[in-house]
Amino acid sequence: MATLKDVAKASGLSVTQVSRALNNHSDVNEATRDKVKAVARSLHYSPNLSARKLVSGRSGMVGLVVPLMPDLASDGVFMEGVAGLSTQFSDRDMQFVLHVTRESEQAIIPVYKRLIGNGALDGFVLMHPDENDCRASYLAREGVPFVVHGRIGTDPDHAYFDIDNEGIFYDLTQHLTALGHRRIAFLNGLSWRTYVGARLRGYQRALRDAGIGPEQEIIRNGEMTEALGLVSSVELFAADGPTPTAVICGSVRIAKGVYQALNVLGLSIPQDVSVLAHDDHLSQIQTAAFFPALSVSDAPLSESWKPLADCLADAIAGADLADVQRIGSHQIILRHSTAAPRR
Amino acid sequence: MATLKDVAKASGLSVTQVSRALNNHSDVNEATRDKVKAVARSLHYSPNLSARKLVSGRSGMVGLVVPLMPDLASDGVFMEGVAGLSTQFSDRDMQFVLHVTRESEQAIIPVYKRLIGNGALDGFVLMHPDENDCRASYLAREGVPFVVHGRIGTDPDHAYFDIDNEGIFYDLTQHLTALGHRRIAFLNGLSWRTYVGARLRGYQRALRDAGIGPEQEIIRNGEMTEALGLVSSVELFAADGPTPTAVICGSVRIAKGVYQALNVLGLSIPQDVSVLAHDDHLSQIQTAAFFPALSVSDAPLSESWKPLADCLADAIAGADLADVQRIGSHQIILRHSTAAPRR
DNA sequence: AAAAGCATCCGAAACGTTTCGGAACTGTTA
DNA sequence: TAACAGTTCCGAAACGTTTCGGATGCTTTT
Numbered sequence: 001m002a003t004l005k006d007v008a009k010a011s012g013l014s015v016t017q018v019s020r021a022l023n024n025h026s027d028v029n030e031a032t033r034d035k036v037k038a039v040a041r042s043l044h045y046s047p048n049l050s051a052r053k054l055v056s057g058r059s060g061m062v063g064l065v066v067p068l069m070p071d072l073a074s075d076g077v078f079m080e081g082v083a084g085l086s087t088q089f090s091d092r093d094m095q096f097v098l099h100v101t102r103e104s105e106q107a108i109i110p111v112y113k114r115l116i117g118n119g120a121l122d123g124f125v126l127m128h129p130d131e132n133d134c135r136a137s138y139l140a141r142e143g144v145p146f147v148v149h150g151r152i153g154t155d156p157d158h159a160y161f162d163i164d165n166e167g168i169f170y171d172l173t174q175h176l177t178a179l180g181h182r183r184i185a186f187l188n189g190l191s192w193r194t195y196v197g198a199r200l201r202g203y204q205r206a207l208r209d210a211g212i213g214p215e216q217e218i219i220r221n222g223e224m225t226e227a228l229g230l231v232s233s234v235e236l237f238a239a240d241g242p243t244p245t246a247v248i249c250g251s252v253r254i255a256k257g258v259y260q261a262l263n264v265l266g267l268s269i270p271q272d273v274s275v276l277a278h279d280d281h282l283s284q285i286q287t288a289a290f291f292p293a294l295s296v297s298d299a300p301l302s303e304s305w306k307p308l309a310d311c312l313a314d315a316i317a318g319a320d321l322a323d324v325q326r327i328g329s330h331q332i333i334l335r336h337s338t339a340a341p342r343r
Numbered sequence: 344m345a346t347l348k349d350v351a352k353a354s355g356l357s358v359t360q361v362s363r364a365l366n367n368h369s370d371v372n373e374a375t376r377d378k379v380k381a382v383a384r385s386l387h388y389s390p391n392l393s394a395r396k397l398v399s400g401r402s403g404m405v406g407l408v409v410p411l412m413p414d415l416a417s418d419g420v421f422m423e424g425v426a427g428l429s430t431q432f433s434d435r436d437m438q439f440v441l442h443v444t445r446e447s448e449q450a451i452i453p454v455y456k457r458l459i460g461n462g463a464l465d466g467f468v469l470m471h472p473d474e475n476d477c478r479a480s481y482l483a484r485e486g487v488p489f490v491v492h493g494r495i496g497t498d499p500d501h502a503y504f505d506i507d508n509e510g511i512f513y514d515l516t517q518h519l520t521a522l523g524h525r526r527i528a529f530l531n532g533l534s535w536r537t538y539v540g541a542r543l544r545g546y547q548r549a550l551r552d553a554g555i556g557p558e559q560e561i562i563r564n565g566e567m568t569e570a571l572g573l574v575s576s577v578e579l580f581a582a583d584g585p586t587p588t589a590v591i592c593g594s595v596r597i598a599k600g601v602y603q604a605l606n607v608l609g610l611s612i613p614q615d616v617s618v619l620a621h622d623d624h625l626s627q628i629q630t631a632a633f634f635p636a637l638s639v640s641d642a643p644l645s646e647s648w649k650p651l652a653d654c655l656a657d658a659i660a661g662a663d664l665a666d667v668q669r670i671g672s673h674q675i676i677l678r679h680s681t682a683a684p685r686r
Numbered sequence: 687a688a689a690a691g692c693a694t695c696c697g698a699a700a701c702g703t704t705t706c707g708g709a710a711c712t713g714t715t716a
Numbered sequence: 717t718a719a720c721a722g723t724t725c726c727g728a729a730a731c732g733t734t735t736c737g738g739a740t741g742c743t744t745t746t
Contacts, residue, residue, distance in 0.1 A: 046460035051732035053393035054701045068426040083411040083443045097440035100426045117389035394702035397731045
């Protein structure tokens with residue numbers, strides 16, 4: 001492999017200047033810079049990461065550590081995310097690597113310890129955080145850069161990219177209260193996920209703002225599957241007494257289950273029940289193909305890899321905290337699954 | 344992070360001797376070695392991979408590069424394999440990393456080029472090889488160590504771990520010919536997989552040895568799913584004329600489809616049709632729970648990660664080719680799905 | 687004419703490790 | 717007593733890169 005010295009010799013410059021030229025430093029003549037780069041290319045020069053790491057402290061490698069879980073492989077999202085991050089970091093001349101471990105989620109700290117101890121990795125991506133996430137506190141304590149997909153706590157002191165879960169679910173709920181709904185069911189995800197808590201806060205705040213007390217909250221938690229939508233709907237709508245007039249679903253999958261249940265129960269959408277969902281474009285289900293077409297909040301997860309990579313790269317470069325805390329955009333798409341409640 | 348120099352200072356020795364002590368070199372006193380190791384541990388010393396790589400040429404990191412494919416995520420095996428390799432290499436004080444790329448299978452060479460160009464990785468694991476695998480020829484040409492899960496061609500000149508696919512399917516076929524079967528169907532995998540070719544050769548050789556000509560071969564190729572077993576069985580057994588008296592299945596999944604089809608067609612196992620399969624313990628299907636219990640050749644894939652890691656580690660260490668070409672063991676488990684053909 | 691500023695370059699040190707060549711002992715043999 | 721072998725240790729060089737502190741020459745200002 002060609003080294004800096006080879007390039008220096010071939011271009012008649014010092015190693016120093018060649019290094020500065022290739023790294024786009026200020027004090028090198030434009031013409032020399034171009035020449036050096038041409039020579040480097042012709043020699044197939046590729047910087048030795050180990051040498052670079054040794055002196056600069058940066059290897060240009062970042063990683064994601066995940067415990068092997070049964071649902072991991074079946075989770076199509078996961079691989080999609082890994083590939084997305086991989087290409088994003090490639091575009092930044094960085095390497096993204098995945099480390100799958102058999103260790104349980106609790107015993108995962110030593111894995112990080114090894115990985116940062118020998119200095120192979122510059123930083124980490126953390127997915128699926130939970131409140132009091134031990135990985136985050138460990139990395140923060142060690143001073144290792146990392147970025148979280150999501151947020152830990154309100155007002156976190158770490159780099160993150162997240163969508164405005166609270167705001168989104170405030171908007172969804174508020175849309176229903178504005179239509180006159182007062183008994184609004186919320187089929188949320190697993191309670192220990194941070195985003196589930198945020199969504200709950202948004203829902204509750206919107207209810208409060210509409211003068212609906214907490215005693216009127218109708219909430220179900222569970223894995224975000226069709227089964228949750230199905231079972232919850234049957235429970236809620238087949239019961240005696242006042243039933244909800246609207247349902248907010250944490251995912252399109254859940255909404256699909258709700259549609260099935262309401263169909264079986266002979267309830268029509270939106271006349272009898274309004275349905276809303278959040279669409280992260282994860283499931284392959286086309287929301288427009290629902291009948292009636294499903295109204296959703298729309299925030300594709302696939303658009304998060306780029307900002308996520310940006311945040312980590314900037315965090316490693318030592319950017320200010322405020323610059324590496326970013327919120328994705330979202331929109332509400334109204335179709336035909338909501339209406340004013342029957343009176 | 345503690346460095347060698349710190350350990351040297353703390354133990355009153357030179358950096359040289361500390362290095363030699365930690366790496367178990369010969370010319371260091373037993374007592375000093377123990378003392379040095381104790382000090383290193385107490386200082387939480389962990390060798391800097393970059394520095395080591397720089398001088399010794401080894402980083403202790405190996406990788407697996409895979410293109411992002413839709414079937415990848417759903418493939419439970421894949422993740423299992425990644426985790427298996429990860430733990431195996433961890434046990435050898437090496438790091439195993441996965442690089443998922445969006446590049447197509449053809450355009451994957453540049454990814455390897457980048458990864459070895461900057462010297463981050465010592466070697467690679469190659470999965471799912473095909474005949475004339477371009478990755479293998481590239482890596483061989485570049486002199487980069489790699490190990491193949493499977494074999495490329497007969498008599499390959501690369502490191503590999505494989506099971507004796509030809510021998511296994513020779514044995515399965517031969518078991519049937521010995522019982523008197525002469526029309527033996529073979530439901531094999533996708534034809535471009537190397538192991539599919541090897542299995543075919545075993546099947547054909549056993550037929551030839553039993554005096555059964557190639558015109559009597561009954562072969563189907565396809566993805567190794569229940570569907571293949573189902574569809575093929577219906578085609579083969581619902582046809583007019585002489586039908587097979589036995590079926591060899593490339594996987595337990597296929598066999599499950601065969602069982603279903605034969606049940607529907609009113610054919611009983613093993614009286615009307617004998618069924619055999621190869622079990623790699625991939626699908627969660629219990630072969631003993633088949634009715635009648637399925638006879639199989641047994642070679643758990645999960646046992647291949649250790650030898651695979653061994654081979655690559657040895658290949659990087661510069662072992663002889665013969666020492667890094669290994670064949671796994673297998674056994675034939677006879678249960679109740681085969682019998683002599685009805686005459 | 688001297689001083690100051692600028693653009694462009696370079697030598698040398700540093701990062702943490704391994705390894706080559708040899709040194710300093712001890713004990714053994716001629 | 718000298719030569720030798722064996723054991724245990726160490727200094728210094730090397731790996732390929734970045735970066736600090738300065739050097740050189742040229743232009744502009746005082």
